[in-house]
Amino acid sequence: MPEGSKMKKPDVKVVILGDMNVGKTSLLHRYTERKFKDTISTVGGAFYLKQWGPYNISIWDTAGREQFHGLGSMYCRGAAAVILTYDVTNWQSLAELEERFLSLTDTANHDCIYAIVGNKADLTDPKAQLPQDSDRVSEDRAECEEETGSQVLSTCPTPPASPASLSGVMVHKQVGHEDAMALYGRILRYKGLEENGSLPAEKMCFETSAKTGYNVDILFETLFDLVLPSILRKRNENQQSPTVDLEDCRGGNNKRGKTACC
Amino acid sequence: MESENQPRGEAEGVKIHDPPSESSIPAADTLATSLSLLGNHMFPEHANPVEINDNTIVNKEAPAESVLSDAPAGEQSLDAEPQVNQVKELETEESGIFECQNSMYTQPAGGVTEEADMSNGQDDSGEFVVTMLARGKLEEQGVGVKGRSSPLLETGTLEAPAFLSHRDEDVTAESWRQHRKHVFVLSEAGKPIYSRYGSEEALSSTMGVMMALVSFVQSGDNIIRSVYSEEHTVVFLQKGPLVLVCVSSSRQSEQQLRGELLYVYYQIISMLTQASIARIFEHKKNYDLRRLLAGSEKILDGLLNLVDSDPSFLLAAVHCLPLASSLRDSLSQILQKAITPNLVFSILIAKNQLLTIVQEKTVIEDARLEPADVHLLLNLIGASSAFQAGEIWTPICLPLFNPDCYFYAYISYLDPPECTVCLLLLSTDKEAFYAVAECKRRIEEAMVAQNSLSLIAKAQSYSVSQVGVSDLRHFMYKPFDVPDNYRQLTQFTSPEMEAPYSSEEEKMRLLDLYRYMHSRIHSTSRPLKLIYHVAERETLLAWVTSKFELYTCFSPLVTKACAITAITKLLRWIKKEEDRLFIRYPPKYSTTPNPSKSSRGGKSDQQDSTDNGFLSLL
Numbered sequence A: 001m002p003e004g005s006k007m008k009k010p011d012v013k014v015v016i017l018g019d020m021n022v023g024k025t026s027l028l029h030r031y032t033e034r035k036f037k038d039t040i041s042t043v044g045g046a047f048y049l050k051q052w053g054p055y056n057i058s059i060w061d062t063a064g065r066e067q068f069h070g071l072g073s074m075y076c077r078g079a080a081a082v083i084l085t086y087d088v089t090n091w092q093s094l095a096e097l098e099e100r101f102l103s104l105t106d107t108a109n110h111d112c113i114y115a116i117v118g119n120k121a122d123l124t125d126p127k128a129q130l131p132q133d134s135d136r137v138s139e140d141r142a143e144c145e146e147e148t149g150s151q152v153l154s155t156c157p158t159p160p161a162s163p164a165s166l167s168g169v170m171v172h173k174q175v176g177h178e179d180a181m182a183l184y185g186r187i188l189r190y191k192g193l194e195e196n197g198s199l200p201a202e203k204m205c206f207e208t209s210a211k212t213g214y215n216v217d218i219l220f221e222t223l224f225d226l227v228l229p230s231i232l233r234k235r236n237e238n239q240q241s242p243t244v245d246l247e248d249c250r251g252g253n254n255k256r257g258k259t260a261c262c
Numbered sequence B: 001m002e003s004e005n006q007p008r009g010e011a012e013g014v015k016i017h018d019p020p021s022e023s024s025i026p027a028a029d030t031l032a033t034s035l036s037l038l039g040n041h042m043f044p045e046h047a048n049p050v051e052i053n054d055n056t057i058v059n060k061e062a063p064a065e066s067v068l069s070d071a072p073a074g075e076q077s078l079d080a081e082p083q084v085n086q087v088k089e090l091e092t093e094e095s096g097i098f099e100c101q102n103s104m105y106t107q108p109a110g111g112v113t114e115e116a117d118m119s120n121g122q123d124d125s126g127e128f129v130v131t132m133l134a135r136g137k138l139e140e141q142g143v144g145v146k147g148r149s150s151p152l153l154e155t156g157t158l159e160a161p162a163f164l165s166h167r168d169e170d171v172t173a174e175s176w177r178q179h180r181k182h183v184f185v186l187s188e189a190g191k192p193i194y195s196r197y198g199s200e201e202a203l204s205s206t207m208g209v210m211m212a213l214v215s216f217v218q219s220g221d222n223i224i225r226s227v228y229s230e231e232h233t234v235v236f237l238q239k240g241p242l243v244l245v246c247v248s249s250s251r252q253s254e255q256q257l258r259g260e261l262l263y264v265y266y267q268i269i270s271m272l273t274q275a276s277i278a279r280i281f282e283h284k285k286n287y288d289l290r291r292l293l294a295g296s297e298k299i300l301d302g303l304l305n306l307v308d309s310d311p312s313f314l315l316a317a318v319h320c321l322p323l324a325s326s327l328r329d330s331l332s333q334i335l336q337k338a339i340t341p342n343l344v345f346s347i348l349i350a351k352n353q354l355l356t357i358v359q360e361k362t363v364i365e366d367a368r369l370e371p372a373d374v375h376l377l378l379n380l381i382g383a384s385s386a387f388q389a390g391e392i393w394t395p396i397c398l399p400l401f402n403p404d405c406y407f408y409a410y411i412s413y414l415d416p417p418e419c420t421v422c423l424l425l426l427s428t429d430k431e432a433f434y435a436v437a438e439c440k441r442r443i444e445e446a447m448v449a450q451n452s453l454s455l456i457a458k459a460q461s462y463s464v465s466q467v468g469v470s471d472l473r474h475f476m477y478k479p480f481d482v483p484d485n486y487r488q489l490t491q492f493t494s495p496e497m498e499a500p501y502s503s504e505e506e507k508m509r510l511l512d513l514y515r516y517m518h519s520r521i522h523s524t525s526r527p528l529k530l531i532y533h534v535a536e537r538e539t540l541l542a543w544v545t546s547k548f549e550l551y552t553c554f555s556p557l558v559t560k561a562c563a564i565t566a567i568t569k570l571l572r573w574i575k576k577e578e579d580r581l582f583i584r585y586p587p588k589y590s591t592t593p594n595p596s597k598s599s600r601g602g603k604s605d606q607q608d609s610t611d612n613g614f615l616s617l618l
């Protein structure tokens, strides 16, 4: 049964923001389809429904292009989590988060969770070139063999200043982890939140690679776990019938479903 | 007049055909220099500026006819007598559309052309509408005898696989120049905006030269329209602050190339709206529009590939998937029932062809969806298909409907993971995503209940063999202005391209033949009603009446008599099948069931000044 006739009502909303070309669509694609493939720059925004245990999480993959800026606040309305994405090899993409995207989150929930994600870590970091999860190694290997597989070890010592990027040679990392953490601090201040009362920067700043899968599952699963309270609260308000839960559980993603069903 | 405007391929130098102002004379030098600069880059085979001047014709006014038409050799007169009866039959079939008068147009360069000529005023007997048909005299051309390599024998350059980016191409390489059709978009200030091949940056000097050309001619109160060289046709189109340039070796007519540039312009408008482009350049003349268009290159690339490979663009008509009318009606009803305020169009697409379109009542009253707008929508869907599982919500402007406003398009596939059946819902309300997505669920539900998806999956384009005419290989039929079709989307029908047109090269070759026939039929100087064209590997017949436009392709051995009988049969077959081949009665719905508290008020409340507002139409 494809989408089925049954309406799946989303319990919670997660929005991915960030400049064009940083890899938002690729990250989501890696997470949902377990693949890295060529993308086309997103138009407007794309809405996905992800089953997380008994819950339905809606994810908005937005377009980073300036052209679609006007839609951003609509996508963010009522969001429980926002993933602010930049490209570790592009300083400007981090700056854009603050200049262009942060204000869009004004329409998000008050208790909205923010994650800062530096993508394309595979270009700068040898350890991000190794597929994360042992059970997915073979699959990833097959896909990324030419680009990464054999080169990982031999190219590690390449000086980070090397500009070549196409053949798996390291690229200069323009944005460090500490830059992202500093931005996280500024976001909390912008939101008027106490640093102690909020989630720590170490936990909410990720470096990922949609290409190899590095940290991708961890990113989404951490966020999903963190929005659970928000889901439960919403469910209580709406008094959802338990039959829907059961059905959703059955159709849900078994492996990761277990970790979430608590 | 004609002979003056018509490039004959002789050495004519840089010639300005329409010099109403004196400035053209002293400035000719500059123009020649610009041209040779352009030539150095685009056509290095003529790197010598003198040579370029010798072979280049600058046309500042619409040229009489394309270069294509300058090959009269091999055109033959026909023994027409036997056809009279069949033609009569045709006429009766089409119930007296023609006031026939005979005219014979003899071309000086040997060989006799006979064709239906409807250009008035060239001849004192210029009252004729269709001449040939009355006497059964048809134009015949042997292409093979042409003086220079025939455009019709040229095979289309195969495009590289879609994923291979042309952006990284070396613009100094020979392979770059070899592309069959280059398209450039620049701003009036000469800033590069788009190039089909190679990066805009690498081409900025070339584009600068192009802009120099444009503004040079402008300074003399003229508009540059085209430049002809031996190998290439360069066509210019200025739209507001944008200048579009096509450099083509495809041998298409200038008119056709300009039409294609217009599609490119419309696609840009569909992303940004005309009003905002105007506003941007008013503020800042040398604004870099790539800031806003960055990321859209693939959409423009995709459009140009479609323009080259899909005759819908040439015919300015929409191709719909043949479907039993009962099934089409039931699909329309499903769409008609799943509505929400501010929803204005519901469109169902399968295999990139239309299944049905349903419109909001108020909208259809004063406007209809233009084929070009549908083409842009279909291209957008194609270009956003990379990640098909999601539901897309994006602003889009339909330039022919209203070039200054956005619709919000909901795009979703109904049959994941195959993703062949696509639902497109257009709303005027930016915030309506969830309401519109809910319509999709209802449509999905109804389609499951009626098993529509598996019925749609069985639908497919038809084979020409179903027509039952042995020599007929392919055709394109576009009806217009018949009562049923009035105020309806212009459509055309065409069978699958089958052997011998199964390879990409052969498909392109047939399309090129059709383009040639089309350019003759629609020639501005000497439009034709009917052309019978004997090519080397096939015989084509194109015929335009007040009711339809028809292009047919036959095996080369067909006789004229057979071709005409075949067309009679074909027209009968189409008539019989039209309920299946076309969307006949597009249903309407009303999303404002209660006019007193209609969407009118709601809409203006939601109007958002940040992105040009919404349709102020309802």
Ligand SMILES: Nc1nc2c(ncn2[C@@H]2O[C@H](COP(=O)(O)OP(=O)(O)OP(=O)(O)O)[C@@H](O)[C@H]2O)c(=O)[nH]1
Pocket (backbone or CB within 6 Å): A018, A019, A020, A021, A022, A023, A024, A025, A026, A027, A037, A038, A039, A040, A041, A042, A043, A062, A063, A064, A065, A119, A120, A121, A122, A123, A208, A209, A210, A211, A212, B295
């Ligand atoms: N090396 C590497 N390339 C990546 C990675 N993620 C994405 N890319 C590439 O970056 C380009 C842009 O990726 P997208 O996912 O389309 O970017 P986006 O952020 O969705 O862009 P918009 O939709 O335009 O906002 C593509 O060519 C991807 O192949 C990554 O982790 N590593």
Ligand SMILES: [Mg+2]
Pocket (backbone or CB within 6 Å): A024, A025, A026, A040, A041, A042, A061, A062, A063, A064
């Ligand atoms: Mg994207």
